[in-house]
Amino acid sequence: MQKIQARYYTQGRIRKVRLLVIHSMEAPEKPTTAENVARWFATSSPRTSAHVCVDNNSTVRCVDDDDTAWCAPNANADGLHVELTGYARQSRSDWLDTFSRATLANAAKVVAAWAKKYNIPVVKLTAAQVAAGKKGICAHVDVTRAFPGTGSHTDPGQSFPWDVFIPMVKEELNGKPAKPATWSRTLVYTKGKTLMQGADVMEWQARMDALGYDIDVDGLYGPSSAETTRKFQGKAGVLKTGAVDKTTWKAAQKK
Ligand SMILES: [Zn+2]
Missing domain, CATH: 1.10.101.10 (PGBD-like superfamily/PGBD)
Incomplete structure (x- = not known):
């Protein structure tokens, strides 16, 4: 994995890893965005960083897992942070377009490796569970809600496809390639009925x-x-x- 060391971070950790935190970069869907944001963390960023940046075709390491990234107040000491190319305002279909599906797949690899290394269950935590000290995967917005007054970030947004992402992480962890779904029923649209x-x-x-x-x-x-x-x-x-x-x-x- 390419490494571009971030400028602002803390060496070492004062707490054990318990949260794997998903962020959106608020940067455009381009194949060079992971590298560009990593360079921004390395040079001109305000005092901020993340462990890893991903886009559709690359994964860039910015802060070592054993070090503390400056990414979300109250989830830095016990968190690992991955930044996904895209915006919190993206719709569900934006998150599932060809570019984003590749980005999600790269992020799933990173999160699966962390889950294995730190024995973190592959579950999406609610803000309440984050506040209660549970281990798992969460959004930056869950950290914001869990610890009111510590920030305003709402990424990766309301439409982030957790129902797609969490199974991708599980598939990575189980070492099974994503198995394409097969035909099992007729797909039909009926006006006025639930899709x-x-x-x-x-x-x-x-x-x-x-x-x-x-x-x-x-x-x-x-x-x-x-x-x-x-x-x-x-x-x-x-x-x-x-x-x-x-x-x-x-x-x-x-x-
Ligand atoms: Zn964030």
Whole structure:
């Protein structure tokens, strides 16, 4: 892993690691952002740092795990901090676009390695659990809420896809490659009904995305997903129903 030592940090630790804290950099989705933010920590930053910065194609070490980064008041002494390229204001589909999925995968590797090294359970803590001294994974905003008056940061934002990220960390930890979801039910959008959601929906959307269709990979099968499916079915010579039946699913795997 590339290393660019941050300027501001504290050598050593006064407490044991218990929190793995997720941040968004508030910097644009570019393949050089991890390096750029790391350089900023090394030179011109205000007095701040993080252990690791990630973007879609790189992971940059800024502060050693055994040292204390200056990243979130009240979670510095017992925290490890990873900065993800992106913004707290991002929507769920922003967090699940091609760039961010690669960023999440890189962050999941970092967090999984920490969980193993420090025996931290792979669970998303609430602010109350952070305040109660539990071990686990949390957002910067959970630290802010757990210790009122110590900061205002709300990253990585309300739409950060914890339901996607935590399983990615578990998969890393178990050493199993992410297994693509297979077809098990027909995905269909019905107006006025609760949207279907799940790993199979995300898998379908990611497949359409990979085939060049403009689709939000958000794990929710809504009207725009159905419309994309209809377009795909038209091109694939499958009946244009807008529903992903087994025939449609199979047709997309062949492409
Ligand atoms: Zn933060």
